[in-house]
Amino acid sequence: MKHTEVYAPGKLYIAGEYAVVEPGNPSVIVAVDRFITVSVSPSEGPSGTITSPSLSKETLHWRRNDCRIFIEEPNEKADILLKTMEMTEHFLYEQGLALPYYDIVIESTLDSSDGRKYGLGSSGAVTVASIQALLGSVGFALSEDRLFKLAAAVHVALQSRGSLGDLAAAAYTGWIAYSSPNKHWIERQLDQITLSSLIEQPWPELEVERLPAPSSLMLLVGWTGKPASTESFVASVQQKNPDVNLQSFLEKSRACVTDLISGIKSNESDQIKAAVRANRDLLLQMSRTKGLVLETPLLESLSRIAENHDAAAKTSGAGGGDCGIAFVQTDNQKERILSEWQSCHIEPLPLTVYDKHN
Secondary structure: OOOEEEEEEEEEEEEOOOHHHOOOOEEEEEEEEEEEEEEEEEOOOOOEEEEOOOOOOOOEEEEEEOOEEEEOOOOHHHHHHHHHHHHHHHHHHHOOOOOOOEEEEEEEOOEOOOOOEOOOOHHHHHHHHHHHHHHHOOOOOOOHHHHHHHHHHHHHHOOOOOOOHHHHHHHHOOEEEEEOOOHHHHHHHHHHOOHHHHHHOOOOOOEEEEEOOOOOOEEEEEEOOOOOOHHHHHHHHHHOOOOOOHHHHHHHHHHHHHHHHHHHHHOOHHHHHHHHHHHHHHHHHHHHHHOOOOOOHHHHHHHHHHHHOOOEEEEOOOOOOOEEEEEEOOHHHHHHHHHHHHHOOOEEOOOOEOOOOO
16 A cells, blocks of 8 residues: 545536436536545554544544444544445455555645635545545546446445535536436445446436536636535425425426536537526525525625626525625626625635646
8 A cells, every 4th residue: 555645626516406416407517626635644553543624623543343444433524434435445345455554634625714614515525535545545546437436326325315416526527517326226236236336337317428618708606604504405405395396397407407508518608697597596496485595695695796797696506505606708797796795795716617637
């Protein structure tokens, strides 16, 4: 085992939120230039260690027990990392490779200076970077497709309610059109076949397509300073009148996301902006039907300010806090919008799309 360091990016949803949780429904996601960095090294002690400020101020110590990984100090926030380590080790075991005890260090630029999350998909980036670091420490690598599938298997094993889109953004990077797989099918496969076989198979409903970056528009990102929980919001949507207008919502979401993808491919700024606005209207209609506050007052202000300057804007992700986005065509629009956001206590985030292929 050799020392290995890997980083994976955060993400922003451009369109398709909530609908994408249902298998086969499209979304558009971008990877952004904020990262989770994971390094692993052989441990010198009788157990391994985890150093991560987001998990604990103290170094955590982990051990193996009957192919399971546990830490000596119970910490629910570490569940995703421990399951990632456990399933990656299991995958390597299937390849005839065994890891010694190791030390893992995790650093993040996905949070604010005081530790609040921006809503950029830190759990997805942690999973993808950790898998890559552990595989790389023994000279093993996976294609983007297989990397995503192994990371997705981890989250499905933990019964994630999310779409797994943050994992796709971290694995593929850049602009992607993404439709989520059938998680119930994945759960059944996890009980029946090896991980190696699972990631080699085509997955029902899963679609990932790399998109060109539209040069006709600039992407602006504003942060409200209020973290939001994707899991709790998705759970609320699924639990409150789950059948009310669902099919209509999915069909309308598919239509506007398809228009957006077409606009991105042809670099048609008006088509992109119209699709973003249509998706915002659809999400707001859905949230009112469900009795949820998707747009907090600050997120509503973010979009209103942008629209006043002929930009197209909406929430990004689950809503209820976190980030909003806007598409502008000129530097003058950009400067005016960012200035007014700051006046309303909305923090502009200097993010750009990260594409590892460029």
